[in-house]
Amino acid sequence: MRNKTGRRAICLLSGGLDSATTLYLAKKQGFKARGLIFDYGQRHKKEILSARRICRAAKIPYEILKIRLPWKGSSLLDFGLALPREKKIGRGIPSTYVPARNTIFLSFALSYAEAIGAADIFIGANALDYSGYPDCRPAYFRAFHALAQLATRRGIEHQKIRIRTPLVHLKKSEIIRLGMKLRVPYQMTWSCYEGKKNACGACDSCVLRAKGFSEAGVRDPLL
Amino acid sequence: MRNKTGRRAICLLSGGLDSATTLYLAKKQGFKARGLIFDYGQRHKKEILSARRICRAAKIPYEILKIRLPWKGSSLLDFGLALPREKKIGRGIPSTYVPARNTIFLSFALSYAEAIGAADIFIGANALDYSGYPDCRPAYFRAFHALAQLATRRGIEHQKIRIRTPLVHLKKSEIIRLGMKLRVPYQMTWSCYEGKKNACGACDSCVLRAKGFSEAGVRDPLL
Numbered sequence: 001m002r003n004k005t006g007r008r009a010i011c012l013l014s015g016g017l018d019s020a021t022t023l024y025l026a027k028k029q030g031f032k033a034r035g036l037i038f039d040y041g042q043r044h045k046k047e048i049l050s051a052r053r054i055c056r057a058a059k060i061p062y063e064i065l066k067i068r069l070p071w072k073g074s075s076l077l078d079f080g081l082a083l084p085r086e087k088k089i090g091r092g093i094p095s096t097y098v099p100a101r102n103t104i105f106l107s108f109a110l111s112y113a114e115a116i117g118a119a120d121i122f123i124g125a126n127a128l129d130y131s132g133y134p135d136c137r138p139a140y141f142r143a144f145h146a147l148a149q150l151a152t153r154r155g156i157e158h159q160k161i162r163i164r165t166p167l168v169h170l171k172k173s174e175i176i177r178l179g180m181k182l183r184v185p186y187q188m189t190w191s192c193y194e195g196k197k198n199a200c201g202a203c204d205s206c207v208l209r210a211k212g213f214s215e216a217g218v219r220d221p222l223l
Numbered sequence: 224m225r226n227k228t229g230r231r232a233i234c235l236l237s238g239g240l241d242s243a244t245t246l247y248l249a250k251k252q253g254f255k256a257r258g259l260i261f262d263y264g265q266r267h268k269k270e271i272l273s274a275r276r277i278c279r280a281a282k283i284p285y286e287i288l289k290i291r292l293p294w295k296g297s298s299l300l301d302f303g304l305a306l307p308r309e310k311k312i313g314r315g316i317p318s319t320y321v322p323a324r325n326t327i328f329l330s331f332a333l334s335y336a337e338a339i340g341a342a343d344i345f346i347g348a349n350a351l352d353y354s355g356y357p358d359c360r361p362a363y364f365r366a367f368h369a370l371a372q373l374a375t376r377r378g379i380e381h382q383k384i385r386i387r388t389p390l391v392h393l394k395k396s397e398i399i400r401l402g403m404k405l406r407v408p409y410q411m412t413w414s415c416y417e418g419k420k421n422a423c424g425a426c427d428s429c430v431l432r433a434k435g436f437s438e439a440g441v442r443d444p445l446l
Binding site: 063065066067068069070071072073093097098099100101102103104106107108110111112114115116134135137139140143144146147150151152153155156 | 286288289290291292293294295296316320321322323324325326327329330331333334335337338339357358360362363366367369370373374375376378379
């Protein structure tokens, strides 16, 4: 793992454990990371507050951008729709899928990177444990990577922009084991789709998190 | 030109004449268009008001989205930077280039299309008369088209999403001649980078517009 000391990078942060682990990995690799957080009308602000706490703990500058997706199209945005609550993650695309969310997030990250001269964009996407979202697949990220070269001044000048998805092939338990080594403050992360005081333990996201900690043989510091 | 009667489409609108012509072309082709307008911190609101007037004139629903690009990186966003004022359009990427602007706009359009079941996204980009922007090149749109199939539920279900750039190979004068046939209300469009009462006549955008009307042999109804 080459050390990229001082090279600027953008890191997308959702408040969850994957993106937090990704940030700490980028830092470990020597990148000078900046956080990018979105307030996009999700059900609760708890994950935004978590993302901010993680940036502060990691001592990196960050931006919180408010965007509006008035067409909704997701149970995370349309509070009239039920959240999936199954002990076993279903097949197909879950109702929590937000149309083109990663494309929107990555396009802002691309703009940020281009404006400050950063060559690297980190996103904590994971295709293994949660393959229902089309925009979490390796082929999707490869396509965005190709787009990024054509979309930018950097690309024209033959200075690559890299979309980095270091967790994309890891299992949740492997991510957690990696994060424990990196001393990721998992007590600050938030995974539950509900924004209540305690995690619900029943939504897809809680189930995945619990399974990950259990398989990693680590106690979830949030519980 | 097949008639696409009743098929939903998203049309990006900037308030300028290219996007207005694109909208009227989409309508002519039978699409049920919806306008998408961005308030992204540009120098003035005049182009947003123009875009809205055009949607109202065309009798289509529209959304105006406010987004923030705090990193700026463009003379359109950073009011401390000078606008290019040359009678001859310069070579290279002009200072008015906004990092990843089309990628951001198209990603929201993709989200909108996916959420309402639209298969077509229209953007009035033009590569001929203003080839300085990396994200106005045909190769860029081909890359976004490829991305769109991988990014969406529609793509997974093998229902294509099409990025339509009907003006990309036209000269400004050809766009204007087409628009005159389509009865585009050019008096409602706004091209000048400045937001004053009258167009400045000196910025790149004014110069291109004047050249286009002159070559088309049409009087600019805005003057």
